[in-house]
């Protein structure tokens with residue numbers, strides 16, 4: 618993860634970044650397994666159910682409140698002290714909580730987690746992962762939701778670093794510059810897409826979700842009734858995580874020459 622430590626021109630490598638993305642697969646799968654142990658608990662997603670001390674005007678859901686407050690804390694952490702510490706010529710914002718658009722300061726009601734992933738997570742992932750109904754574990758469910766959403770957003774945000782590494786490829790840089798100058802998003806996306814990496818990822822992800830989602834008995838054998846919906850993990854990556862990562866890559870590159 619510390620590929621930026623001692624930042625220098627050589628500190629960013631596509632190979633290392635891919636290792637980070639592979640490691641984040643584990644984080645995301647385990648976060649989803651954590652969430653799946655609790656019921657859906659829909660009440661935590663309904664706006665206006667509770668009042669919050671010191672934020673009486675807030676009318677969103679419990680999860681939104683939780684996310685907003687967590688992000689306020691994260692926003693106070695600055696990983697880089699000065700622009701000189703960035704290993705990039707084009708400045709990057711703080712990567713801890715990665716939105717698609719990157720406000721420097723959170724406004725009062727902002728939620729910084731990628732809104733597309735938030736919507737999909739709440740509408741498709743949680744209902745598919747969790748048993749329906751209410752087991753009253755509201756706080757536990759919401760903390761797991763925050764962990765899932767932050768891991769997903771972090772993963773998507775890495776698209777920026779990946780894009781920078783790809784831009785630095787001496788064999789491709791002139792092509793990137795040409796497409797950036799002509800604002801050709803499709804051509805940029807085509808150039809940065811690596812279908813083989815994507816296919817390998819989806820296969821690996823299915824194996825991981827299957828293996829990590831099993832209990833291990835005392836004798837060391839696996840109880841193979843999975844604790845997680847394997848297809849939904851793969852779908853999450855195929856339909857959302859990979860496309861949004863590429864979206865971030867394209868957006869980053871479009872502003873690369875500014």
Ligand SMILES: C=C(O[C@@H]1C=C(C(=O)O)C=C[C@H]1O)C(=O)O
Pocket residue numbers: 635638779809810811812814815818858859860862863
């Ligand atoms: C992240 C990369 O860029 C693209 C996005 C991928 C992803 O989100 O996993 C995989 C391959 C590429 O099409 C990469 O090349 O590793």
